[in-house]
Amino acid sequence: MSFLQKFIDKIQKENLFQKKDQLLLAVSGGIDSIVLCELCSQAGFEFKIAHCNFQLRGEESERDEAFVKSLGERYSTEIFIKKFDTEKYAEEKKISIQVAARELRYEWFEELIASTTGKLEPTTKKFSETSNNKHRTLYILTAHHANDNIETLLMNFFKGTGIKGLQGIPVKQRKIIRPLLFAKRGEILAFSKVNSLSFVEDSSNLSDKYTRNYFRNQLIPSIRKVFPEVEDNLLHAIERFKEIGMLYEQAIQLHKKKLLEYKEHEIHIPVLKLLKSIPLKTIIYEIIKEYGFTAHQTDDVLHLLKSESGKYISSSMYKIIKDRKWIIISPHNSLQAATILIDKNDNKIVFENGELEISKFVKSDTILSTESSIATLDAKDIIYPLLLRKWKQGDYFYPLGTKNLPAGRPGKKKLSRFFIDQKLSLTEKEKIWVIESNKRIIWVVGKRIDDRFKITGSTTNVLKISFNER
Amino acid sequence: MSFLQKFIDKIQKENLFQKKDQLLLAVSGGIDSIVLCELCSQAGFEFKIAHCNFQLRGEESERDEAFVKSLGERYSTEIFIKKFDTEKYAEEKKISIQVAARELRYEWFEELIASTTGKLEPTTKKFSETSNNKHRTLYILTAHHANDNIETLLMNFFKGTGIKGLQGIPVKQRKIIRPLLFAKRGEILAFSKVNSLSFVEDSSNLSDKYTRNYFRNQLIPSIRKVFPEVEDNLLHAIERFKEIGMLYEQAIQLHKKKLLEYKEHEIHIPVLKLLKSIPLKTIIYEIIKEYGFTAHQTDDVLHLLKSESGKYISSSMYKIIKDRKWIIISPHNSLQAATILIDKNDNKIVFENGELEISKFVKSDTILSTESSIATLDAKDIIYPLLLRKWKQGDYFYPLGTKNLPAGRPGKKKLSRFFIDQKLSLTEKEKIWVIESNKRIIWVVGKRIDDRFKITGSTTNVLKISFNER
Numbered sequence: 001m002s003f004l005q006k007f008i009d010k011i012q013k014e015n016l017f018q019k020k021d022q023l024l025l026a027v028s029g030g031i032d033s034i035v036l037c038e039l040c041s042q043a044g045f046e047f048k049i050a051h052c053n054f055q056l057r058g059e060e061s062e063r064d065e066a067f068v069k070s071l072g073e074r075y076s077t078e079i080f081i082k083k084f085d086t087e088k089y090a091e092e093k094k095i096s097i098q099v100a101a102r103e104l105r106y107e108w109f110e111e112l113i114a115s116t117t118g119k120l121e122p123t124t125k126k127f128s129e130t131s132n133n134k135h136r137t138l139y140i141l142t143a144h145h146a147n148d149n150i151e152t153l154l155m156n157f158f159k160g161t162g163i164k165g166l167q168g169i170p171v172k173q174r175k176i177i178r179p180l181l182f183a184k185r186g187e188i189l190a191f192s193k194v195n196s197l198s199f200v201e202d203s204s205n206l207s208d209k210y211t212r213n214y215f216r217n218q219l220i221p222s223i224r225k226v227f228p229e230v231e232d233n234l235l236h237a238i239e240r241f242k243e244i245g246m247l248y249e250q251a252i253q254l255h256k257k258k259l260l261e262y263k264e265h266e267i268h269i270p271v272l273k274l275l276k277s278i279p280l281k282t283i284i285y286e287i288i289k290e291y292g293f294t295a296h297q298t299d300d301v302l303h304l305l306k307s308e309s310g311k312y313i314s315s316s317m318y319k320i321i322k323d324r325k326w327i328i329i330s331p332h333n334s335l336q337a338a339t340i341l342i343d344k345n346d347n348k349i350v351f352e353n354g355e356l357e358i359s360k361f362v363k364s365d366t367i368l369s370t371e372s373s374i375a376t377l378d379a380k381d382i383i384y385p386l387l388l389r390k391w392k393q394g395d396y397f398y399p400l401g402t403k404n405l406p407a408g409r410p411g412k413k414k415l416s417r418f419f420i421d422q423k424l425s426l427t428e429k430e431k432i433w434v435i436e437s438n439k440r441i442i443w444v445v446g447k448r449i450d451d452r453f454k455i456t457g458s459t460t461n462v463l464k465i466s467f468n469e470r
Numbered sequence: 471m472s473f474l475q476k477f478i479d480k481i482q483k484e485n486l487f488q489k490k491d492q493l494l495l496a497v498s499g500g501i502d503s504i505v506l507c508e509l510c511s512q513a514g515f516e517f518k519i520a521h522c523n524f525q526l527r528g529e530e531s532e533r534d535e536a537f538v539k540s541l542g543e544r545y546s547t548e549i550f551i552k553k554f555d556t557e558k559y560a561e562e563k564k565i566s567i568q569v570a571a572r573e574l575r576y577e578w579f580e581e582l583i584a585s586t587t588g589k590l591e592p593t594t595k596k597f598s599e600t601s602n603n604k605h606r607t608l609y610i611l612t613a614h615h616a617n618d619n620i621e622t623l624l625m626n627f628f629k630g631t632g633i634k635g636l637q638g639i640p641v642k643q644r645k646i647i648r649p650l651l652f653a654k655r656g657e658i659l660a661f662s663k664v665n666s667l668s669f670v671e672d673s674s675n676l677s678d679k680y681t682r683n684y685f686r687n688q689l690i691p692s693i694r695k696v697f698p699e700v701e702d703n704l705l706h707a708i709e710r711f712k713e714i715g716m717l718y719e720q721a722i723q724l725h726k727k728k729l730l731e732y733k734e735h736e737i738h739i740p741v742l743k744l745l746k747s748i749p750l751k752t753i754i755y756e757i758i759k760e761y762g763f764t765a766h767q768t769d770d771v772l773h774l775l776k777s778e779s780g781k782y783i784s785s786s787m788y789k790i791i792k793d794r795k796w797i798i799i800s801p802h803n804s805l806q807a808a809t810i811l812i813d814k815n816d817n818k819i820v821f822e823n824g825e826l827e828i829s830k831f832v833k834s835d836t837i838l839s840t841e842s843s844i845a846t847l848d849a850k851d852i853i854y855p856l857l858l859r860k861w862k863q864g865d866y867f868y869p870l871g872t873k874n875l876p877a878g879r880p881g882k883k884k885l886s887r888f889f890i891d892q893k894l895s896l897t898e899k900e901k902i903w904v905i906e907s908n909k910r911i912i913w914v915v916g917k918r919i920d921d922r923f924k925i926t927g928s929t930t931n932v933l934k935i936s937f938n939e940r
Contacts, residue, residue, distance in 0.1 A: 157627065158693055160703030163714050211696050219692055223628055226681050233630030243749035244633050247721035248714055254724070279713035 003183070003191045007039045010182050017177060022138040023047040024080070024112060026105070027071065029064040032143035034199040035188045036180055040141070041075055048078045050112065050140070054086040054101050057203065064200050082108055098209070106176075109140045113175045137175070144169050144178045147185040150234050151215045163248050166241040184231075252286045260287070264338050267329040271305050274327070291318040291329055301327070309439050310385045312341055323387060324439055342386035342435070351388060353431060353445070354470035363459050373469070375435075375443040377453040379461035383438040388445075391415050391432045397441040398451040415444065422447065435465070473653070473661045477509045480652050487647060492608040493517040494550070494582060496575070497541065499534040502613035504669040505658045506650055510611070511545055518548045520582065520610070524556040524571050527673065534670050552578055568679070576646075579610045583645045607645070614639050614648045617655040620704050621685045633718050636711040654701075722756045730757070736808050737799040741775050744797070761788040761799055771797070779909050780855045782811055793857060794909055812856035812905070821858060823901055823915070824940035833929050843939070845905075845913040847923040849931035853908040858915075861885050861902045867911040868921040885914065892917065905935070 001009070011017065025040060027033040027049045040047045051068040055061050065081060072079045090100035149168040156165030171181050180188070192199065202209070223230045255277055261268040269287070277283050285298045292315035293301075300313045304322050312321040314332075321328045321339060330339045340351055342358070349356040360379060368376045395415040402411065419429050433445045442453045446467045455462060471479070481487065495510060497503040497519045510517045521538040525531050535551060542549045560570035619638040626635030641651050650658070662669065672679070693700045725747055731738040739757070747753050755768045762785035763771075770783045774792050782791040784802070791798045791809055800807045810821055812828070819826040830849060838846045865885040872881065889899050903915045912923045916937045925932060 155697075157707075158697040158700045158703060160699075160707045162707075162710050214696055219689075222689055222692060226684055227625075227628045229630075230628045233628060237627075237630045237632075240632050240752065243752035244714070244718055246749045247718050247752065250724075251717035251721040254720075279716045282710065282713035282717065 003187055004039060004042050006182065007179065008043050011043075011179055014171060016172060016179055017137070017139050019045065024138060024140050025049050026109070026140055026142045027051055027068050028143075028202070029067045029200040030143075030202055031192055031197075031199045032145060032180065032188060034197050035192050036141060036143040037071060037075060038191070038195055038197055039180075046077075047075070047141070048080065049075070050080040050109070051082075052101075052105050052108065053081060053083045054104070055083060056086055056097065056101070060203060064202075067200050080112070084108075109176060113138055113140065140176045142176060142178050143180050145180045145183045145185060145188055146235055147216065147231070148212075149181055149238060150220070150231055151212050153234055153238060154215055154219070155211065163241065163245045166238070167245050168238040168241075252283070255283050256287060259283075265331055266338050269327050269329075271322075271325050271327060275305060288315075288320065288329070291320075292316050293318070293320070309436075310341070310383070310387055312385070321387070323389070338390050340388040342384070342388055344384040349388060351433070352470075353433060353467075355468045356388070356445075357466045357468070359464045361462055361464070363455065363462050368455060368462075372448065373446050373467045375445075375449045375463075375465045375467075376455055377442060377449060377463045377465070378455055378459040379463040380459070381437075381453060382442065382463055386442070387436040388433060389436065391434045391444070395434065395441060397434075397444065397448075399444075399448045400451045400454050401448075415441075418444070418448070473657055474509060474512050476652065477649065478513050481513075481649055484641060486642060486649055487607070487609050489515065494608060494610050495519050496579070496610055496612045497521055497538050498613075498672065499537045499670040500613075500672055501662055501667075501669045502615060502650065502658060504667050505662050506611060506613040507541060507545060508661070508665055508667055509650075516547075517545075517611070518550065519545070520550040520579070521552075522571075522575050522578065523551060523553045524574070525553060526556055526567065526571070530673060534672075537670050550582070554578075579646060583608055583610065610646045612646060612648050613650050615650045615653045615655060615658060616705055617686065617701070618682075619651055619708060620690070620701055621682050623704055623708060624685055624689070625681060633711065633715045636708070637715050638708040638711075722753070725753050726757060729753075734808050735801055739797050739799075741792075741795050741797060745775060758785075758790065758799070761790075762786050763788070763790070779906075780811070780853070780857055782855070791857070793859070793906075808860050810858040812854070812858055814854040819858060821903070822940075823903060823937075825938045826858070826915075827936045827938070829934045831932055831934070833925065833932050838925060838932075842918065843916050843937045845915075845919045845933075845935045845937075846925055847912060847919060847933045847935070848925055848929040849933040850929070851907075851923060852912065852933055856912070857906040858903060859906065861899075861904045861914070865904065865911060867904075867914065867918075869914075869918045870921045870924055871918075885911075888914070888918070 017023065023040065023045055025033065025037055025047050027037060028051070037047075037049065049068065049071055051065060053061050053065045057064075065083075069079055069081065071077075084101075084104045086097060086100050086104060089104060090097050093100065093103075095103070153166065153168050159165070169178060169181060171178055191197075220230070227233065259269050259274055259277065261270075267287075274280075274284070281298055281302070284301050285295055288297065288301060289295070293313075294315075297313060297315070301320060304311055304313060304320060304327060307322050309322055309324050312319045314320075317332060319330050319332060319341060321330060321341060323339065328339045338352075340349060342349055342356075347358050349358070393416065396412055397415065397418075398411070399413055399418055402413065415432075415434075419432070424432075432447065434441045435443045435445060437453075440452065441450055443449045443465065446469065487493065493510065493515055495503065495507055495517050497507060498521070507517070507519070519538065519541055521535060523531050523535045527534075535553075539549050539551065541547075554571075554574045556567060556570050556574060559574060560567050563570065563573075565573070623636065623638050629635070639648060639651060641648055661667075690700065697703065729739050729744055729747065731740075737757075744750075744754070751768055751772070754771050755765055758767065758771060759765070763783075764785075767783060767785070771790060774781055774783060774790060774797060777792050779792055779794050782789045784790075787802060789800050789802060789811065791800060791811060793809060798809045800809045807821070810819060812819055812826075817828050819828070863886065866882055867885065867888075868881070869883055869888055872883065885902075885904075889902070894902075902917065904911045905913045905915060907923075910922065911920055913919045913935065916939065
């Protein structure tokens, strides 16, 4: 089978795109992307060309841009060119040049895709002029090939990847398609020779490029000396790893389904059940990574499972809080959270029902407020962080001022019972929040403080919390 | 923490063995195994020593054996020595020298373990002389270390492994324990220097050794140039791959539970359900590999799923047979099988109920048997292979000689109905087998042939099957 036929076959068999779809080829001007152009042309696909000028190689970058522009005539098609100030972008975002180039490239592609239906501004004429665009999907085609895939796999492997990194470069990723992934470098070279294609050479020594070249020219040949089949072995392995990845994902989804309880904006996980899950570390990592936590924080979560209530760890967007027999993943944005941590230094907390103002002072003879919207508490026994959360079934406290037991202390009372005594309606009950310190409720917010935390003769420091209902 | 302390810690934390257990150290005389001896001695573990003399390096092999024998005095312990004719074994089994050495080594270890309770014959005195052996487990300790693990991982990876090969060398494998897997070569070297240990150098150029040396001295240093952390990265990756392997196994078990129906000695898998399973190839491979099928046969099974009834593929012990909406994994040993293939050239089949004798001849005027234990059939419409199997609910046929329909042909009848008419007891029904050709039952064995396959005036070739009940 000819190389062209193999190319067409792959596209059909793997259902990569339809002949009627709009194709935009990402063309650097190097051999791989030039071969991709020629294959698409010979296959009779209609396509346009996009070229990124990263302006990193002075004259050479301009030469490449001009060369790609010249393809417009050869293939009677339109060329989109975009110049990037890659160095500035990398500096501003504090990332490496190669990461910057990759981000800029794919960001531009996403833009091009987003504006599919005829709003693109090509260098020469309007993309929209092509008739009948409405029902045609726009795909971006890149020229990554089998050897790129092997090099990527090896680099990921040596960096210490999980199962994701072993699956190589995806053939189809949203609207980006890599129809040359099946082809080896040798086949591409042979095709370019037979078709007398001209292309530009990239003298770049970007460090990613450098590493790739090192793998290509030094390392892989060394491995081939002892394992002559290494490249084919790795290509087959990628296919296997993809399936292993799917099975991995299935198992993870099952564990999540068993463990995670979604409550409004939070996720509640029973600690005992989690501790019994095998393999614990990976399951924890797969749960937390979606909320911005890193692999390194997995050990912190393991530690948290055995910590006291109120301990927590943070990512940029979320907190993971230990709350008695649960760990709770809760957004920092407290307006959405149903479990909020109050630290020692917090003086204002905004939550669903309103605002809390928190202050501390030394007890004086000033008469303390008795309003139910203000809690004045003995600071002595209060342990931080406090937890502000919705009440739940099973909650109890020692309500201040209820009938004393024979021993002279108020009795322990379930909140559900307390609400009945207070004649709260269902709607009112649903809106009740509590503040907890070290597993003990200190205040049923806006209703009653706990007797154990009341101001007494021996109190020296007072914690005052005022509730302003929304 | 000292290296010795790390060693003891690892053993305790990972619960590798108890101080009271019997330890037999596999000692080649090289630096790694000598360090293992010294560590066990300094840790206060009681141990004995086993040495394999593979007789592959002439004088050097004898030197090593003598050196290991000399350790008996140093550690006041017993030494077990075994000489192997490795070359002869490799030749006889047609395997490489390094595979032979590994097999011989571990076979001997298994023997030593099997004869734990004091039946071992040491070179000098009886292993059994150690008192109180009864409740002590015997473990074999080998000196594999972290760098061995990295090298094994890399070799497996380049050979194109699945998830199993990425999990490195197991720390504990039945009774074989590798307590040095945590240690890097540098630590072992440092410990041997501080303790002024003598050891022998192995000049071996076994190809496995050669490959390892190449990895150690050439490849890994080359990778380190671009990824300085590569060794630590790979050690961490092994830990992750172990957990990925567990999740993979969980997902596979779930798929098997959904797909496999165990029927006596056979496994029945519904084709439609299997075809819907994702990822199909890996699931098929995981099902069939237990029955001696190779990864390469996965594609054959994929093909079989879409083939006609009666097609099959074989491993040394099993057949996988397509039978209408099922594929059936069935042992070759037909006495155990409940689904047996009859090929064109078979003339005798032994099965649970007895024997079938099969012959073909040209129709003559000889009077054909009418005994129900003999089927005489028109060979014309019979398609091979035939399936001999137990009858099942839903089976039907066109029994010869029952009341004709208006059209002059006997009616289609369910086997269950036929058995009622025949007044068969439950026990009798349970013993009924049928022979099927291309999804049509041609004979209810020992009971009645199908009308569609009867001998007629136009018959030229006859297929005769005689049933001799056991």
